[in-house]
Amino acid sequence: MLLDNHGRPINYLRLAVTDRCNLRCFYCMPEHGLDWLSRAELMSYEEMLRTCRVMMGMGINKIRITGGEPFVRKDIMKLMTAISNLQGLNELTLTTNGVLTAPYVADLKKIGVRSVNLSLDTLDAARFFAITLRDEFASVMHTMQELLKHGIEVKINTVVMAGKNTQDIIPLVNLTKELPVSVRFIEEMPFNGDGHAYSGMTWDYVKIFEEIRSVFPDIQKTPDPTYSTSYNYNMPGHKGSIGIIAAYSRTFCGTCNRIRITPQGTLKTCLYDDGVLNIKDLMRSGADDTVLQGGLLKAMSNREKDGWMAELKSMQKPGKRESMASIGG
Template identity: 75%
Template sequence: MLIDNHGRRITYLRLAVTDRCNLRCFYCMPEDGLNWLSRSELMTYEEMLRVCTLLVRMGIEKIRITGGEPFVRRDMMKLLTALSKIEGLKELSVTTNGVLTAPYVGQLKSIGVRSVNLSLDTLDAGRFFAITRRDEFSAVMETMQALLQHDMDVKVNAVVMDGKNTQDIIPMVELTKELPVSIRFIEEMPFNGDGHGYSGIAWDHVRILEEIRSAYPNIQKLPDPLYSTAYNYHVPGHLGNVGIIAAYSRTFCGTCNRIRITPDGMLKNCLYDDGVLNIKDLMRAGNTNTAIADTLRDTFNKREIDGWAAERSRAENPGFRESMATIGG
């Protein structure tokens, strides 16, 4: 069991397997992309499998594979299949933008993946192009259909952005009427890859809920599962549910059970910290699993109390110049 210095259990790893993406969402990266990591800078699949196996032995129960876009990395199913066989791992899930995912849905289910988070900020093809700078809306919708046909647990993640897609909030809630999906509205965050000034958000979790209630005044609050990052709701008569994630407001830090590892092996105790340990370097320096585990435990015992403290800890590297593609969502 992993316990941090604030008494919080650590049971959930978000592993980013690549910083590359086949979309160019304006809130995530510049139009011409990023300075992509070289192959030597990326963790190999063997290194990812090693650190994941070690962390599961230490107490991690759930692993979510993120990117960038996971399926732009070659032979992704090879890694996912190997991870699914780790003894003691209770849940393996994936976050994807859906552009390349549809052909793999059957294989995902066959290796035990039951939950997929689909990033989709709008149900309008024109707005999709404006947000992502790519004409891939039909491919994403094909993936959603394939996931539902295979009875997967589907969560649709939509970042709410002032002046860009707030008109999609009600139509996306309406999607839950006939489909067993969870629509999760996420506060916009400052990780856009160019480090521009960021002074807050116009649409926080309170305003998003007010907007939903304007059309669905009978929406009901659901109990939030342990460690949930979302406030969960249900519209009576609908098949699916609604979640609102206060990602910028950071209201859920007190029960945080997750850590992140970036594609180049950087451990992040918090989404908002600057990276606290390079695990890839430890492995390539020849350290044993025992030595790495000891270093990890020491690092987990230095977690900040919340995302605001983690942000303040970036004093030597102020500003958010990362992209969500390099962090792993």
């Protein structure tokens, strides 16, 4: 088992395959997009597969494919299929905005993907366009229907934003009445690539819960799974459930079991750090697997205690904030 310097087991890798996205959600990146990475700057699929294999030999057994939007990158299913065949993998999951995903749902089921996180911040088509600057609401809803039809668990990720979609909280909870989906309401985070002024803690996890309880007073707390980032609840008679993720409040750091790799191969041991090791550069310098393992172990032995400490250390360095698209969700 891979442990960090605080004794926390690390078994979950979030692998971002691209920084590019076909939506322009204002909380994730500037309206004009980003300075996209060139092909040479991205990790190749071969490098990603090697990284996964090495990490799985060290205790990683769950991998989530993220972006950007994973399906923007060509032949993403080839990579996912190869990863699904690696020995020791217990779970392969995916986070997607659903715009391009529907045609691949049957293939996802075939390679063993049992759960997909679907980014959806509103159930109103007009507000969807206002948030994303793209007219793709119908495509996302079609993907959700396809996922449910194929028996893949759907977790809807909703970023709660003051003045943008707080009126969607209750309709999204209502969605769980007839559909077996889990809607997770997420505190907004300061990772928009300096595209807009961060709204801060206007809607924290406590306020989100109180908004839901005002309409659903019989809301019931359910047990939170080990390493859960969400506080989980259900409403009597509903087929689905809800969760609230204190992403900015960072109440779950003490049990964090995940690490991230950005599209350019930077290892992040915390969402809020600025990167602690470039795996791609190590590989391209000729490092063998033993050297890679040594670099990973050193990074794990210097992991910050929580997101507040990681952010403080990161803020001491010059440069603008990262975009969530370049971090990997």
